[in-house]
Amino acid sequence: MTTSGPQASKVASLRAMAFLRSTSGRRVRKKLLLWIIFGVAFALMPVVLSFLNAATRGNAVGYDDLVGRGELLLIAAAVSAATAGDLIAAKTSLESTRIILVGLNLVLACMASLWFGGIASANWDKVVVDHGFISYGSTLMLIFSLVSGGASVVVANLRSS
Numbered sequence: 001m002t003t004s005g006p007q008a009s010k011v012a013s014l015r016a017m018a019f020l021r022s023t024s025g026r027r028v029r030k031k032l033l034l035w036i037i038f039g040v041a042f043a044l045m046p047v048v049l050s051f052l053n054a055a056t057r058g059n060a061v062g063y064d065d066l067v068g069r070g071e072l073l074l075i076a077a078a079v080s081a082a083t084a085g086d087l088i089a090a091k092t093s094l095e096s097t098r099i100i101l102v103g104l105n106l107v108l109a110c111m112a113s114l115w116f117g118g119i120a121s122a123n124w125d126k127v128v129v130d131h132g133f134i135s136y137g138s139t140l141m142l143i144f145s146l147v148s149g150g151a152s153v154v155v156a157n158l159r160s161s
Contacts, residue, residue: 028157035153043075068131072138073116076145080109083152090156101152
């Protein structure tokens with residue numbers, strides 16, 4: 001007998017809570033927390049410190065000023081490439097999902113790297129670029145990389161029972 005609607009949602013929530021309390025769930029939570037602290041927070045630190053330094057000097061700092069040169073693309077590329085590497089080496093119970101996430105992470109890493117290279121080249125050649133578009137697009141790229149990276153950390157740490 002299968003359930004549907006609110007009942008199915010409740011069953012799924014109960015299964016998720018049971019998993020999170022299990023030994024496997026605790027291991028996955030620990031790995032995800034370590035990734036967030038050391039892989040993400042430390043990667044974002046230069047951007048945060050740049051804002052704090054500018055604000056300390058009394059400079060008005062807009063979001064486009066802060067990340068409009070593509071800084072977030074470097075972070076997105078690093079996050080995506082690192083999680084792809086972790087997934088390639090992982091033995092997981094979700095092999096198809098692992099393959100999809102490896103591919104997605106590699107595509108995101110390549111896109112972010114190539115886009116940053118284009119921005120850097122344009123700046124070097126003194127070509128005017130749209131810093132607003134860069135800050136918006138690089139923020140989206142970082143969000144995609146973080147979602148894909150977080151999912152990758154979870155999948156990499158799910159073992160066959």
